[in-house]
Amino acid sequence: MPTPILAALLALCPTSDGPTWTTRVLVQTPTKLGGCAVGELDPSSPGLEIAAVAQGGQCYVARRSGEGWSIEVVHRAPGEMIQCAVGELDSGAAGDEFVAVGMVEGSENDDAPGAAWVLARRAGAWQAELAFEGPRLVHAACVLDGAAFVGGFDRRVTRLVRGARGWERETVAELPGAAKSMVAARGGVAVACTDGSVVLVSGAPGAWTSAVIDRRDAPRARIGAAGDRLVVCDDDGVLSLLDGSTRRQVFRSPRKLRGAVLAELDPGSPGLEAATVGYSGELTVLSGLDADAPRTVTPFVDAAGLHHLVAANLDDDPELELVTSGLSGLLVLLDLR
Numbered sequence: 001m002p003t004p005i006l007a008a009l010l011a012l013c014p015t016s017d018g019p020t021w022t023t024r025v026l027v028q029t030p031t032k033l034g035g036c037a038v039g040e041l042d043p044s045s046p047g048l049e050i051a052a053v054a055q056g057g058q059c060y061v062a063r064r065s066g067e068g069w070s071i072e073v074v075h076r077a078p079g080e081m082i083q084c085a086v087g088e089l090d091s092g093a094a095g096d097e098f099v100a101v102g103m104v105e106g107s108e109n110d111d112a113p114g115a116a117w118v119l120a121r122r123a124g125a126w127q128a129e130l131a132f133e134g135p136r137l138v139h140a141a142c143v144l145d146g147a148a149f150v151g152g153f154d155r156r157v158t159r160l161v162r163g164a165r166g167w168e169r170e171t172v173a174e175l176p177g178a179a180k181s182m183v184a185a186r187g188g189v190a191v192a193c194t195d196g197s198v199v200l201v202s203g204a205p206g207a208w209t210s211a212v213i214d215r216r217d218a219p220r221a222r223i224g225a226a227g228d229r230l231v232v233c234d235d236d237g238v239l240s241l242l243d244g245s246t247r248r249q250v251f252r253s254p255r256k257l258r259g260a261v262l263a264e265l266d267p268g269s270p271g272l273e274a275a276t277v278g279y280s281g282e283l284t285v286l287s288g289l290d291a292d293a294p295r296t297v298t299p300f301v302d303a304a305g306l307h308h309l310v311a312a313n314l315d316d317d318p319e320l321e322l323v324t325s326g327l328s329g330l331l332v333l334l335d336l337r
Contacts, residue, residue, distance in 0.1 A: 020337045021285075021299030025330050026062055026069040031055040033325035038312035039086030039096040042121055048314050050333075051098045052325055053081035055107075059100045059119060059128075062331060071331070074126040075119050079103030079112075083181070083308070087143025090162045093120035099131075099148045101138040114138035116150045116160065118167065131160050131167040136178075140191065144184040149201075151179030151191060157201050157210075173201040173210035177219070181260070185225035192220035192232055192260075198242065214242055222260040222276075222308070231274050233257035239276050241289060250294050251286055255279040259309030263320050266336060277306035277324050283334070285322075304328035 032055040041049040041061055050062040057077035062069050081102035089097040098119040106112055116132035132138070136153035143149075148160040149172070157173040177195025184190075188202030190213070198214040218236035225231070230242040237253035239260065251274070259277035266273055266287060274286045274294075281302045286294040306326035314321045314333070322334040 021297070022335045022337050023300045024333045024335070026050070026333055027060075027071045027331045029054055029058070029060065029071075029329035029331070031058075031329055032327045033060075033307065033329055033331060034081060034102070035083035035308040036310055036323050036325045036331065037084045037086040037098075038310055038314065038323060039098075041086065041095050041098060043095045044124075048312060050314075050323055050331065051084050051086050051100075052331055053084045053100045053102065054329070055080050057081055057102075059084070059098065059117070060331075061098070061126075069333075074098070075100070075117065075128040077102065077115065077117055077128075079105045079115060080108050081117075082108050082137070082139055083141055085141040085143050085148065087148070089118060089143065089146060089148055089160075090120050093122050095121055097143075097148075099141045099143065099150070101141045101150055101152070103137055104133055108137050108139075111136075114152050114154070116141065116148070118148065118160070118162075129167065132158060132169060134158070140179040140182040142182045142184050142189060144189060149182060149189045151175065151182060153178040155179070157182070157189065157191060159205075170205060172203070172208040173199065175199055175210075176212065180220060181222040183223050183225045183230075185230060186228050190223055190225065190230055192223040194219040196220060196234075198223065198230065198232060213245065214240075214247055216240075216247075221256065221258055224260040224262050226262040226264075226272055229262060229272075231260045231262040231276075233260045233276050233278070237278065239274065239286075241274070250274060250289055251276065251284060251296065253278050253280050253282070253284075258307045258326075259283075259324065261309050261311045261322065263311040265311065265320055265322070267319060275309060275311070275322060277309045277326070279305040281305050281326070283309065283322070283324055299334055300324070300332060302326055302328050302330055302332070
């Protein structure tokens with residue numbers, strides 16, 4: 001089990017007249033944390049929980065414990081888990097389900113089959129089912145309308161639905177590149193692909209369509225959404241906003257980016273904010289996105305590099321929090337004060 005470390009690590013004031021981002025390291029795990037997600041994973045526990053997946057196959061759930069947080073391994077897959085998603089998939093289980101994707105066995109760098117696991121809480125205990133096995137690494141997942149959508153290096157999007165005899169699978173799209181990230185958006189699922197495309201998959205069982213809605217020369221890495229607007233980060237360090245068919249660069253890092261959030265992070269600032277992380281280790285928050293030069297602050301840095309970023313409301317105040325994870329095994333919560 002990982003060892004919890006000091007809950008309140010540091011607080012930074014990014015500007016002289018702006019709010020303060022308080023940073024708390026919730027836990028230090030032994031290996032890289034590939035992805036994280038937030039949801040109502042255990043209704044018997046106060047507030048929402050954080051799901052995270054690790055290089056060693058560990059699937060973690062972090063929850064509030066008194067004034068701090070505790071974390072448990074709820075499943076250990078035989079292969080590396082690289083990303084995860086949370087949502088309602090099984091009415092017979094308590095709370096949301098936890099979708100973890102990665103490898104059947106071994107490392108993400110192996111040329112071997114990929115896997116998607118679904119974890120659910122029943123009768124006070126966690127149960128894990130291998131819901132999907134594909135020919136290559138499964139790297140992306142999201143939940144929409146009671147179904148899990150997964151994709152990866154087989155260049156397909158697969159829809160998973162819980163049926164009377166287990167998990168029913170339907171291929172809903174063929175992709176021009178490998179799927180690295182996906183998000184529910186624009187009435188369907190938007191997929192960031194390694195060929196530089198963003199693909200929108202929409203429709204209904206048996207009647208799916210897909211279309212490339214944006215393309216760059218660089219591989220896409222992560223994707224987020226707020227309403228019909230999308231935010232995408234890429235391997236060349238570019239963070240872009242997609243409004244309809246218009247793309248606009250709002251930030252560039254010297255290294256690969258691995259986080260894409262678009263949300264109301266600061267109610268005191270007009271409009272939405274964007275946030276991103278990457279291999280530079282910096283977590284960057286951008287405000288004033290409609291300006292020629294959005295304002296940026298960097299409330300947290302992990303020199304080892306960061307691999308994922310999500311926004312969620314984890315406490316009773318109106319502001320969203322940010323949760324990030326990365327190569328050092330840290331799970332970090334940032335709260336605007």
